[in-house]
Amino acid sequence: MKKSLLITVALVALISVSVFAGGSGETGPKIGFIGPMTGDNANYGILCNNSVILAVEQFNAKGGIDGKLKVTLVTEDSEGVPEKGLSAIEKLSSSDKISGLIGPVFTGVAFAVGERVQNEGIVMLSPSATHADITSIGDYVFRTVVSDGLQGEVAGHYFYEKLGYRTIGVLYAKNDYSQGLFEGMTASFEKAGGKMIISEAFQVGDKDFKTQLTKIRSANPEAIYIPNYTAEMAQILEQASQLGIKIPFLSCDGFSNPDIYNLAGDFTHGVVYVGPAQVAESLAYAKFKSDYEKKFGVSPDSFATNAFDGANILLGAMEKVYKATGTFDRKAIRDAVAATKDYQGVTGTVNFAENGDIIAYQGLYRVNGTTPEYIGTFTVVDGVLTQVD
Amino acid sequence: MGIAEFFQHLTNGLTLGGIYALIALGYTMVYGILKFINFAHGDVLMVGSYAGLFIYNALRGDAPLGPWVLIAFFLAMLASMVISALLGVTIERVAYKPLRKATRLAPLLSAIGVSFILSNSAAWAFGTNSKKFHYPFDNTPFVFKGVVITPHQILILSVSLVMMIILKIFIDRTRMGKAMRATSLDQQTAMLMGINVDRVISLTFSIGSALAAVGGILIALDFKVYATMGTMTGLKAFVAAVFGGIGNITGAMLGGILLGILETFGVAIFGIPSGLKDTIAFGVLIIILLVKPAGLLGKDEKEKV
Numbered sequence: 001m002k003k004s005l006l007i008t009v010a011l012v013a014l015i016s017v018s019v020f021a022g023g024s025g026e027t028g029p030k031i032g033f034i035g036p037m038t039g040d041n042a043n044y045g046i047l048c049n050n051s052v053i054l055a056v057e058q059f060n061a062k063g064g065i066d067g068k069l070k071v072t073l074v075t076e077d078s079e080g081v082p083e084k085g086l087s088a089i090e091k092l093s094s095s096d097k098i099s100g101l102i103g104p105v106f107t108g109v110a111f112a113v114g115e116r117v118q119n120e121g122i123v124m125l126s127p128s129a130t131h132a133d134i135t136s137i138g139d140y141v142f143r144t145v146v147s148d149g150l151q152g153e154v155a156g157h158y159f160y161e162k163l164g165y166r167t168i169g170v171l172y173a174k175n176d177y178s179q180g181l182f183e184g185m186t187a188s189f190e191k192a193g194g195k196m197i198i199s200e201a202f203q204v205g206d207k208d209f210k211t212q213l214t215k216i217r218s219a220n221p222e223a224i225y226i227p228n229y230t231a232e233m234a235q236i237l238e239q240a241s242q243l244g245i246k247i248p249f250l251s252c253d254g255f256s257n258p259d260i261y262n263l264a265g266d267f268t269h270g271v272v273y274v275g276p277a278q279v280a281e282s283l284a285y286a287k288f289k290s291d292y293e294k295k296f297g298v299s300p301d302s303f304a305t306n307a308f309d310g311a312n313i314l315l316g317a318m319e320k321v322y323k324a325t326g327t328f329d330r331k332a333i334r335d336a337v338a339a340t341k342d343y344q345g346v347t348g349t350v351n352f353a354e355n356g357d358i359i360a361y362q363g364l365y366r367v368n369g370t371t372p373e374y375i376g377t378f379t380v381v382d383g384v385l386t387q388v389d
Numbered sequence: 390m391g392i393a394e395f396f397q398h399l400t401n402g403l404t405l406g407g408i409y410a411l412i413a414l415g416y417t418m419v420y421g422i423l424k425f426i427n428f429a430h431g432d433v434l435m436v437g438s439y440a441g442l443f444i445y446n447a448l449r450g451d452a453p454l455g456p457w458v459l460i461a462f463f464l465a466m467l468a469s470m471v472i473s474a475l476l477g478v479t480i481e482r483v484a485y486k487p488l489r490k491a492t493r494l495a496p497l498l499s500a501i502g503v504s505f506i507l508s509n510s511a512a513w514a515f516g517t518n519s520k521k522f523h524y525p526f527d528n529t530p531f532v533f534k535g536v537v538i539t540p541h542q543i544l545i546l547s548v549s550l551v552m553m554i555i556l557k558i559f560i561d562r563t564r565m566g567k568a569m570r571a572t573s574l575d576q577q578t579a580m581l582m583g584i585n586v587d588r589v590i591s592l593t594f595s596i597g598s599a600l601a602a603v604g605g606i607l608i609a610l611d612f613k614v615y616a617t618m619g620t621m622t623g624l625k626a627f628v629a630a631v632f633g634g635i636g637n638i639t640g641a642m643l644g645g646i647l648l649g650i651l652e653t654f655g656v657a658i659f660g661i662p663s664g665l666k667d668t669i670a671f672g673v674l675i676i677i678l679l680v681k682p683a684g685l686l687g688k689d690e691k692e693k694v
Contacts, residue, residue, distance in 0.1 A: 201664035207612035210401040218394040244537040
């Protein structure tokens with residue numbers, strides 16, 4: 001009996017010592033990143049994670065929060081799978097106690113993780129989850145990428161009005177991202193007066209698209225829209241050429257990842273895609289790009305560019321809250337992110353709409369050989385396609 | 390549907406089926422001899438494809454398309470057949486042979502274990518992203534009256550056909566083939582007749598694995614090489630083997646070809662949503678098991694191999 005009492009006292013003493021020890025030197029806050037770091041889609045996750053690493057490093061180099069607290073980044077691999085994303089946010093939230101999250105990179109994962117951060121009250125900024133409904137999860141969910149709502153709307157109008165297509169075929173994947181874009185583009189294309197005459201689906205991970213492509217070839221639409229990720233799009237373009245399909249291909253922001261040119265090579269020639277609006281090469285972007293290339297040896301894609309702005313907005317919000325309150329209150333950080341006004345980032349001027357969506361424009365690109373050429377910047381105002389520059 | 394579209398689907402289905410048939414042979418031969426499904430077969434295919442890819446890349450270097458590249462390709466294919474055959478035999482020795490007298494479930498579970506070990510090791514060693522296997526020839530398609538066929542598809546069809554004919558002759562006409570047939574009929578009696586059953590089993594595994602390597606490399610040209618490539622392909626080939634009558638070699642060939650055509654036509658003609666393409670094979674499996682469990686050419690538990 002006495003012995004156990006002694007042990008208890010010793011334990012209590014030990015615990016209190018460690019608590020006090022922890023309290024004396026203030027430790028810096030953590031932010032999290034979730035994205036596919038391995039697997040077929042790792043190219044997306046790694047490029048975005050690089051941006052966050054860069055942002056945190058530059059922020060810390062300037063002294064960190066309030067000139068004294070260094071921020072730590074904790075990266076978790078989702079492999080692009082919602083289940084893995086959930087265990088990642090579980091760890092980030094309960095064990096790492098992050099102040100905010102950059103990611104997830106994929107729409108499907110963002111849906112799962114979004115519910116969790118909303119319940120936990122952790123602000124989340126996805127650089128790439130584009131499904132129209134992502135930000136409807138709740139007020140803690142933000143994104144620095146344009147919603148498919150706008151992407152689909154611009155796509156449908158542009159294909160009809162500027163490219164002059166009247167019929168279109170679609171080959172999409174059975175996932176939230178691809179299906180969301182397919183539905184958004186179709187709605188706007190048909191509203192403009194066009195007709196979607198054939199839509200074929202496949203499962204994520206499929207490698208053989210010949211059956212679907214043969215059916216589309218027979219329906220003979222004027223163009224084929226493939227809103228997918230690079231691994232599948234490369235496969236589709238290659239097999240389409242094997243089937244002798246000469247119909248032009250249209251795509252989405254997934255096409256702006258340079259990996260497509262390694263995988264698909266010359267088959268990319270002639271593809272027109274809707275991607276991020278290009279800001280007149282701002283100094284901020286040029287500096288970001290050169291810093292990024294110097295550190296990582298690769299160029300950032302559009303999602304990575306978004307991730308850099310997202311990370312800096314989050315860091316800025318954390319510093320603001322810390323200066324005002326001396327804490328990293330998650331609710332206050334969320335409010336500070338929402339209050340972002342005319343933030344001058346590398347993607348241009350960033351403002352958030354009421355629902356957490358970034359207010360933005362879309363860019364149109366045409367691939368010449370294996371080089372994307374910029375066509376222009378567009379947006380849709382009250383159902384009318386408008387060219388911005 | 391137009392005539393051209395019909396024949397296009399038929400071409401696509403035939404080539405897909407040719408590969409299934411090639412891989413199904415491995416399942417069916419092992420089943421014929423040992424009455425057990427080698428679930429690691431698909432992963433042997435995957436290892437064979439990696440081996441083929443690395444050897445091909447090493448031999449080819451930066452050489453432009455030409456006769457040398459074709460030779461390099463066939464050398465790589467031969468080498469990968471040897472490597473896969475060795476792997477198949479090793480797996481049999483290590484993971485199945487000690488269990489030959491155990492319950493029928495034991496080697497099956499052991500096979501599933503081997504399958505995971507192989508695919509996880511490959512993911513660990515080679516990474517999880519797909520690797521492109523460049524065509525060793527110009528793959529510009531030929532067009533006949535609106536039907537398109539690529540040189541790659543012709544290669545698949547001819548290689549599968551040649552392999553199947555050689556195998557058929559080997560089993561029907563040679564002494565070793567006769568020994569295989571005898572072993573599949575009755576192992577005990579075959580042993581009494583002086584047949585080295587262990588050697589026959591090793592031979593069966595090496596032939597099946599070598600054919601899987603060929604199938605793997607042929608698919609890899611179209612679908613790339615990745616650590617889990619054997620899983621779905623293996624399952625489909627397994628269905629093809631059951632479809633044709635497991636244990637029956639002609640059945641496996643027929644089952645493979647028919648399955649490829651069914652998958653393609655199921656979507657194209659019967660209007661099955663294309664997102665459900667993979668479920669067709671497994672639907673076929675269930676129907677076959679219910680209606681004709683012995684498979685198309687199976688003769689209810691007699692005459693195997």
